[in-house]
Amino acid sequence: MMPELGKYAGAVLSSYGVSLALMAALVLLSMARGARVRRQLDEAEARRRDHG
Amino acid sequence: MSLWEYANPQKFMQTSSVLLPFVSVLTAVCLVVGLVWGFFLTPEAANFGSTVKIIYVHVPSAMMAINAWVMMLVTSLIWLIRRHHVSALAARAAAPIGLTMTVIALITGAIWGEPMWGTYWAWDPRLTSFLILFLFYLGYIALWEAIENPDAAADLTSVLCIVGSVFALLSRYAVNFWNQGLHQGATLSLDKEENISDVYWLPLVICIAGFVLLFVTLVLVRTRTEIRARRIKALVARERMG
Numbered sequence: 001m002m003p004e005l006g007k008y009a010g011a012v013l014s015s016y017g018v019s020l021a022l023m024a025a026l027v028l029l030s031m032a033r034g035a036r037v038r039r040q041l042d043e044a045e046a047r048r049r050d051h052g
Numbered sequence: 053m054s055l056w057e058y059a060n061p062q063k064f065m066q067t068s069s070v071l072l073p074f075v076s077v078l079t080a081v082c083l084v085v086g087l088v089w090g091f092f093l094t095p096e097a098a099n100f101g102s103t104v105k106i107i108y109v110h111v112p113s114a115m116m117a118i119n120a121w122v123m124m125l126v127t128s129l130i131w132l133i134r135r136h137h138v139s140a141l142a143a144r145a146a147a148p149i150g151l152t153m154t155v156i157a158l159i160t161g162a163i164w165g166e167p168m169w170g171t172y173w174a175w176d177p178r179l180t181s182f183l184i185l186f187l188f189y190l191g192y193i194a195l196w197e198a199i200e201n202p203d204a205a206a207d208l209t210s211v212l213c214i215v216g217s218v219f220a221l222l223s224r225y226a227v228n229f230w231n232q233g234l235h236q237g238a239t240l241s242l243d244k245e246e247n248i249s250d251v252y253w254l255p256l257v258i259c260i261a262g263f264v265l266l267f268v269t270l271v272l273v274r275t276r277t278e279i280r281a282r283r284i285k286a287l288v289a290r291e292r293m294g
Binding site: 009015022030034040041044047 | 087091092096101102103105106109110113148149152155156159160163164166167266270273274276277280281283284287288290291
């Protein structure tokens, strides 16, 4: 049930497309970096335990 | 209990891990409800046609672009005055979110401007101050990356943040200061004459709540990451020494 956007369909759809894509990229990058840093911290903590 | 307890990284990690699931769910609910309502269920406006639907992404992102900088200003001042590391890391964590919001506001504003004003860009006071705010975000992020010593980086970025606050405030009030330019006044206002029509008001408020909650969620996630990254640096330095 797509709304009738008339002659401005391109403007409306591209605004939503760009906004949602940028927000999704921000969320995914934040989560990916969070997971990577967490894994690195676990490894560093494990090394510290192993070597006293 | 004092607010300053949360300046302790351990306390921050504990509290944020409890808060994050609730805030994340609330963020998703507000964004989905607000954007679906705004896009699918609101009518065209007599003067703007269907482009009125762009306000559901443009207005909240523009508000968050400015408010993220205000949050960075507060946390930077806390760092400069009280030297709490978590506040400096929270400011660092917020910058890419503010930058993204500024980019969304600039792009959606340009897309809306072409059919309404006949141009993607004009050197209008609000647009220009937003462009300068965008450049300040880039400079702020670059400065954090460029300086090895984290305390020196926090000091210098805090000073940059204070200077940039002039443009964050100008972005918000430029329309009120100068009457020239294309950008219209506030979309949301306590003045009933100025305020947006009722049919668009509620979905817009829900979208704004969604963007605010998205900002809070991402600041919590990214600050936790910065705290862990700082801990890794400390452990690696200790390994090298011993």
